[in-house]
Amino acid sequence: MEKSIDEINRRICDGSARVVTADEMPDIVSELGEEGALREVDVVTTGTFGAMCSSGSFLNFGHAEPPIKMERIWLNDVEAYGGLAAVDTYIGATNKSVTQMESYGGAHVIEDFITGKSIELRAQSSGSDCYPRRSITTEIRLEDLNQAIMVNPRNAYQRYDAAVNTSDDTMFTYMGTLLPHCGNVTFSGAGTLNPICNDPNLRLIGSGIPILLGGAQGMVVGEGTQHSSAGNFGTLMTTADMSDMTSDFLRAAYMYRYGPTLYLGVGVPIPVLDLEVVRKTAVRDEELMVSIKDYGVPSRSRPVLRQVSYKELKSGMIELNGEEVRTSSLSSYRRAKLVASTLKRWIEEGQMTLCLPTRPIDPSKQAKPMRETRKVVLVQEIMLRRVVTIKEDQDITEAAKKLLRGETNHLPVLDEQGRLTGVVTTFDVAKAVARPERKVKVLDVMTRNVITTRVDEPIDIAAQKMEHHRISALPVVDAQNQCIAILHASDLGKLFKSGGNKP
Amino acid sequence: MKLLVRLIHDSKPIIAQVVRDTGVLINVDRARSDAHEGEEALVDVPDESCMLVSERMRSLGAEVSILEEGIRHDEDECVDCGACISVCPKEVFSFDDDWKLQVMTKRCILCGRCIQSCPHAALSLNN
């Protein structure tokens, strides 16, 4: 038995279509069998609600008097793209405000627009004969715009790898707060409700099909950026009119020390045309696997600790290296259900009919990493090989003398074998002097928990370490933990001077 | 009721003394000692003894501020993601059967960890 899309649309129009949400489908199929489910169910609605950083909107402001061709544009001090004609722009969700705290960004501008707030538009131009005006400042609301069309290059990730942190420090990432020593696991995605998880071969999800986006009726444009369906990481490019969106399905967010992002609800209805659709939409959380990746390793290829199913992740607790670790979702399953049930209601009430894709999305595509033609600058290129060190059992006054010579404010401390065991800074010495009654040897005042780098570490990673720990130098160690050089934050500036070949 | 107790100068173990003087059992949720800022402790006392305990502490030279019950959760901003759940050391947060966030403020020790972990600025301290 098969059903045609026209048959399903006829039922939607006369109000007799049977619509279910994707989380209900597995049990329906278990109960009625595949054939039975195909007869019974006409549409399965999916939904997800989570951080979708790669989102934004095209806006058209209408012409000013005298007219301006806007070249640099700010909306509530968040810069928008100025490379389009005259009074068009694109505001991206993750751009940070140039004046306010970094917790306000493009996503907040978008949310403020849809909740009816007034936004300050500022623009500059170099002027031309046809567009003489050089600058403009005005207050605008969503209703003042000619168009506000959200077009998101990458939404609705099929699934997303979970995150953990094996390092000694708390990390603040786009995957949220990651506690040290695998203290927690974070993940994203709605599992069984996720749109592409219910059509992994992209038979019915493609260009032109209707969707819910931010609470508005929108559509899939086509393949999303970084779409990598071959590895189960498909994505969609989506669009809808901002005027129809609501804050139930669109929320600006701020990931601490990462930046602004946009939480969006996206839902795709899937017409139940044949047995293949029934089988795919019967998918359960336990069949949807992702990797748990170690964000403690600052590399594109982060080590995988284990595979895990959405069922385990959603349970709130998983096992990792023999220990129970608590999990946190970053996306909202409650809102994902609200997306799927809203779509269901729209279709039941005949407000939305379905169609087949006008152009398919390639299900076998694999995303490539960036081609890099210039080599990354490594620590060895700017580290200082002539490093002044001190021994553990030396007197603190010796340390003070060495520091006073002014070549450094960080003295790596070595043991008898020349291995790095600590660091003494000017601050440590000052503290020791302030309490002369105790603590006289270097051993007593040094900082033992030393953050280090290696000769072959990319300089940007070493710089991030210094910034994260608020320190100004890193001892460079070899495999035997011998201190062979030192990297000073002040030397990072060298990179930008020599001119030409370096970034 | 939670009390935030600050001791500026070098001081005696006043919590023990207050327990002895007032006969009220005091639960220390957390305590911090810092060479520059002195000592700070967050304690939990029965509501009816709150005034008695704080008066006695003040008379022993401590700064006492009365905090409301635990972390404040703004339901309008919250989207029920759950990002806060795994970072809280006291398991204050959990989901109910409908995936709605439940907040057991009684357990909260106001450590503040969850505040930064909430992407929607839905968590804050009362004062």
Ligand code: SF4
């Ligand atoms: S302040 Fe600390 S104890 Fe209280 S809810 Fe937040 S993380 Fe938990």
Ligand code: SF4
């Ligand atoms: S992290 Fe914030 S938005 Fe998410 S569930 Fe917790 S309080 Fe709500």
